[in-house]
Amino acid sequence: MRYATIGTGWITDAFIEGAKIAGGLKLAAIYSRSESTGKAFAAKYGEVPVFTDLEKLAKSDIIDAVYIASPNIFHYPQSKLFLENGKHVICEKPATATPEQMKELIELSRRKGLVFMEAIMMRYLPARKTVHNALKRLGNITTARLDFSQLSSKYPIYKSGSLPNVFNPAMAGGCLMDIGIYCVYAAVDFFGYPKKILASAGFLKSGADGYGTSVFEYDDKLVTLTYSKTGQSHSGSEILGDNGTLKINSISTLTGVTLIEQNGREQAAKLLVGEIPRPKLMSGEAAAFSDFSSDPSRHRDEIDSAAEQALMVSEIMQTIRKQAGIRIADMPD
Numbered sequence: 286m287r288y289a290t291i292g293t294g295w296i297t298d299a300f301i302e303g304a305k306i307a308g309g310l311k312l313a314a315i316y317s318r319s320e321s322t323g324k325a326f327a328a329k330y331g332e333v334p335v336f337t338d339l340e341k342l343a344k345s346d347i348i349d350a351v352y353i354a355s356p357n358i359f360h361y362p363q364s365k366l367f368l369e370n371g372k373h374v375i376c377e378k379p380a381t382a383t384p385e386q387m388k389e390l391i392e393l394s395r396r397k398g399l400v401f402m403e404a405i406m407m408r409y410l411p412a413r414k415t416v417h418n419a420l421k422r423l424g425n426i427t428t429a430r431l432d433f434s435q436l437s438s439k440y441p442i443y444k445s446g447s448l449p450n451v452f453n454p455a456m457a458g459g460c461l462m463d464i465g466i467y468c469v470y471a472a473v474d475f476f477g478y479p480k481k482i483l484a485s486a487g488f489l490k491s492g493a494d495g496y497g498t499s500v501f502e503y504d505d506k507l508v509t510l511t512y513s514k515t516g517q518s519h520s521g522s523e524i525l526g527d528n529g530t531l532k533i534n535s536i537s538t539l540t541g542v543t544l545i546e547q548n549g550r551e552q553a554a555k556l557l558v559g560e561i562p563r564p565k566l567m568s569g570e571a572a573a574f575s576d577f578s579s580d581p582s583r584h585r586d587e588i589d590s591a592a593e594q595a596l597m598v599s600e601i602m603q604t605i606r607k608q609a610g611i612r613i614a615d616m617p618d
């Protein structure tokens with residue numbers, strides 16, 4: 286599968302490295318708004334052609350697929366352009382700003398027999414199965430705290446007067462869209478669609494949410510989601526049952542996972558997943574994308590299941606945004 290990349294940030298390098306590990310994907314073109322940025326980026330990967338015209342790239346017959354890692358607001362129009370031109374799409378999270386856009390692109394990809402996939406690492410990692418198996422050992426789970434609070438490397442730049450895309454509502458930035466989404470994915474993946482949601486957020490002067498909390502109510506449990514780009518957590522996430530506790534250091538990569546089983550007053554802790562280098566983490570989604578796009582009809586169930594989950598997450602994110610007053614520029618209320 287010959288693929289192009291959009292966006293020249295570090296995450297694109299990580300995906301390219303992940304794709305090399307996965308196999309089946311060949312870097313065939315690079316898009317950048319600027320020729321010089323594109324050429325400097327491409328130089329790391331040999332003789333890869335650089336495009337500065339997105340339409341031309343979408344129509345080009347030198348690629349079959351695209352990996353999109355541009356600012357969030359461009360994900361929908363860029364994904365649509367490539368799908369309409371017969372290309373498979375893997376797009377960084379959040380793959381669309383709204384569930385309506387998500388639904389439209391899922392339907393478009395189905396009609397065209399193509400793949401439209403949200404790049405969510407945790408879904409395609411072996412650790413996902415490990416976590417699901419561990420959850421069965423916790424007994425009756427009544428409480429969970431899912432956290433992704435990471436002091437942003439771009440926060441000092443923001444405080445000094447610049448406006449990085451991630452803190453710009455016009456770019457569909459903000460904490461929920463950037464990292465809160467990982468907590469929502471984990472909640473949906475582990476526990477399903479919540480019965481009720483209570484959400485609140487704290488805002489920066491730019492209008493973007495800098496931090497937030499949501500409580501997901503289920504029939505038999507309460508799950509609290511916390512996310513912040515303005516402060517660093519050192520405690521990770523915890524899922525509590527009456528037979529034990531599952532501790533997850535990174536909810537986005539499902540690394541640093543420890544099962545602590547409780548037997549009366551005795552406790553036994555076991556590390557289930559350690560640290561994993563970033564390219565290896567990205568290789569799971571790259572391998573799935575390569576498999577899916579090489580024969581979409583054979584993988585339709587897996588593609589549909591991922592799309593269904595992406596849509597659920599997008600709907601929940603919309604509910605959170607409405608309750609917490611998070612606005613994306615040019616989006617209806």
Ligand SMILES: NC(=O)c1ccc[n+]([C@@H]2O[C@H](COP(=O)([O-])OP(=O)(O)OC[C@H]3O[C@@H](n4cnc5c(N)ncnc54)[C@H](OP(=O)(O)O)[C@@H]3O)[C@@H](O)[C@H]2O)c1
Pocket residue numbers: 291292293294295296316317318319322323353354355356357359377378379404450451463
């Ligand atoms: N999966 C993960 O772990 C992970 C980690 C980080 C980021 N991400 C996702 O990756 C995406 C990109 O994040 P990022 O931090 O790399 O974003 P970014 O630095 O703001 O922008 C990414 C790229 O988009 C282009 N770009 C920047 N500003 C633009 C503008 N105003 N208009 C059009 N294009 C613009 C730039 O490429 P050119 O100048 O070459 O055109 C830039 O390299 C986001 O959706 C983010 O959520 C995912």
